[in-house]
Amino acid sequence: MRGLVWFRRDLRVHDQLALSTACEECDEVIPLFVFDEPLLQSQEFGSACVNFMLGCLDELQASLAALGLTLQWRRGCQVDEVCRAAVEWKADVVYWNRDYEPRAKVRDRQIQQQLAQMGVSARTFKDHVVFEAEEVRSATGEPMQRYSAYRARWWAKWHAVKPAVRAVPRPSTTKMKTVLLSPSPLPTAKELGYEHLIPWIAPGERRAREQLRWFVEGPIHRYADGRNRPAIDGSAKLSPHLRFGTLSPREAVQTALKSLSHSGPASWTDVLAWIDELIWREFFQQVLAAFPHVVDGPFKNTSVPLSRDFGLERYRLFQTWCDGNTGYPIVDAGMRQLNQTGWMHNRVRMIVASFLIKDLRIDWQSGERYFMQHLLDADAAANNGNWQWCASTGTDSMPGYRIFNPALQSKKFDPDGTYLRLYVPALSMVPANRIHEPHLMTLDEQSRYGCHIGVDYPAPVVDHHRARQEYLDLGKHQVTG
Template sequence: MHPMIHWFRRDLRLADNTALTAAAQASGGAVLAVYIFDEAILRGRFASPGRTAWLLANLQQLEADLRTRGIPLVVARGNPVEVLPTLVRAIGARGVYWNRDYTPYAVRRDAALKTMLREAGYEAESFKDAVIFEFHEVLTKEGRPYTVYTPYARRWRQILAEQSVRSLATPDLIPYVCPPELVTTSEVLPVTTGGSAMPTLAQFGMALPYPLPDAGEHAANTCLARFVSLHCDAPIAAYAEQRNLPGVAGTSRLSPYLRLGIISPRQLLTAALALRDHPDGSHALTGVEAWLGELIWRDFYVQVLYHHPYVLRGAFRQAYDALAWENDPAHFEAWQTGHTGYPIVDAAMRQLRQEGWMHNRARMIVASFLTKDLLIDWRWGEHHFMHWLLDGDPAANNGGWQWAAGTGTDAQPFFRIFNPVSQGQKFDPEGTYVRRYLPELRNVPHTFIHEPHRMASTDQIRADLQIGRDYPHPIVEHKAQRERALALYATVRKAQSEA
């Protein structure tokens, strides 16, 4: 019996796994599961101790889930283009199946692997799995990719309405067993197999920066069920209203699971549509539609990256690569550590360091502040986020940063600049979020929670807080920085119009 190798990547689950199911069906049930720590990613510019730890935790759970089906998980480290052909030859496999990824590096690597395996006479197939609709499925009437979200979303929803949701999902995973004699050994490759210990974070020269959520498919599905249910108090019912309130638990917190494919986007979509279409689901209609919009944004940024890979190095609107950023290192450090003197900004940056996650409204606020108040290159912020975020995704992170900086596709206009004080007052009116992550401000009255530097000395005494000692003065004055930012962008726009 010749097995098929399933190469796990960003699909660390058994349920609704397109390539895994196809491998089982093609091989009559003989599947060998493989994960490879790709050195180019492990040591790349977006390397992250937190995400590596999260990856290891979920691989351990995946290994246990596979073991219940009699499937060993082979774990290797190296270049997949070298490791996989070696493994295919060593065990006499038919070939390799995997689910597609869309970063420029992944596209190049996978194309090289597919060519190598096929030229050697082996099967090599890749599948759509990480998105609802791929880069070629949602196009304009002229057959071009969209660069504006709203018409893209309109077309995305139209295509969805034309298809059965069931047709988007893969069949239920069929039981199968890989015969033990097919498992490779350490003499064949520098690997561990199902019964051996998983690599540790320390072996990668990394340390855990923050506590991790519960790992594995069961945890992801529990999280989904808690968010999307028929109960009137389910978070999705109020999602449209509460998703912008960082002090409220109004979001799903599923993004770290989605990032590694511990749950599929189809599972999220199916759950949301089932609630929307349920006779008792009318209470959640606005929440479901808003949540679907976030899934569409995710697909949108993936197709932007695929069609315009240069965005990972520079502005989508390339004229903005000429922006003369100030890039003050001291200001950047204050932003990184949450010591800017603007409470909503500082709370968000400390949440990032404590949890490896940040509320989406807070992400927009801190990105606007870095680029348009501190006048620091958005790529500095992009890199910082990718280092810390459990859900750090090259496409979504890049798209979000370029939106905030006004340099990207469908970007926030350059002249729209968030006021960090009014943003805090609007979306965290009682300072719940600020007090949670800035305990030094816990006794500050609501009136001053977003601008504690305006308190009189008697107010500071009552709050047991001294500005400049216990919490910093604002490192910049927003009104003045806003004018400087407008001038910075105007210079580039003028040069562009004169070119």
């Protein structure tokens, strides 16, 4: 039997269900990747993401070669290319791992139908999450909307199922014949229409596994505090790997739990806090799967203040946010980190999102789009879920509005300003007691620390206290009609 394994967001050979099942069931296996032309053209994702993906594919090609398999790639409309490849290479079965994004589900259904018409079977697997939406439901069988309840049921399921991690498939020389297709070099970012850059987080399965090992041997046991400090390596920096599937989420959870049995300092609280984040990731995946309308608008129509109308002022304010020129150092450091590296610390993501929505009163979808275009880990489910959380329109939205005070957040989580100085060089000489609100420096201080407000570093584009009050008043006005 000949099987085609279609790689998508699962660019690894360890614990890869579609690949290992194909290797068990088929005599001949052909791995395939399709560059989705319409998606490439749409520029929905940016160069950071595309370069990261290419790096992962490069390594995957080598890992598959070591198993005697030749990764084939095509470029075009995925529906056409997968079906065409199945016919050309006379595949009996096409294997792939499931994707829960609404348009991916439509595409996969189309492919399944076309393959069926051609007499080719399709086999699909759970891979991107530990538990799919249907596996973690409320007592009445409904999709879940509250994280705390979801988390409790997720853990109950984990203990009941104890998900296993699969090893790298071992092709048996007697069974698996190499299909004689010549390898072809992968396209470059430029050839795909993107700028070439070196990803700030190293791509590929090997690096993902090294990064996980590094994290569980140290930082995970200080995670509860460390994750909130943008100046230190306190979180795993595995999000692009989980996004592109160079790391299996099952393996991530199991490795974290195993770290508790190592000798040396181990902390349950910290390890569970980290696994909590992986469960948040699954929570948002199931929200997207069960409530696909979230891609086009709010999860629920809570009465949040209307955003600013389109116009010059909105354009100007949005641009200061994108460029990291708002005059609020923690917001600017975050946006500059994103623009320079394709990554941003989670605490800072929440601060910049709150600032865009509540202080600048710009619609959250504009921020969501900007993040998708610039993040290395751009993921529709996590990005949408978090933006909606920040906008108070999502699941788990709090009564009232979450409005972060940028200066207080900055003082609390980057007290000596190390992170701020890293990304806002104009503040490099400003001392810790002034760096969080540099516009409060006297003229004398500005000269002393080489940072003239309005010249070297912008004055605040809005006054936070006034903007906060306006937002609350608008909300009240809308609630009371």
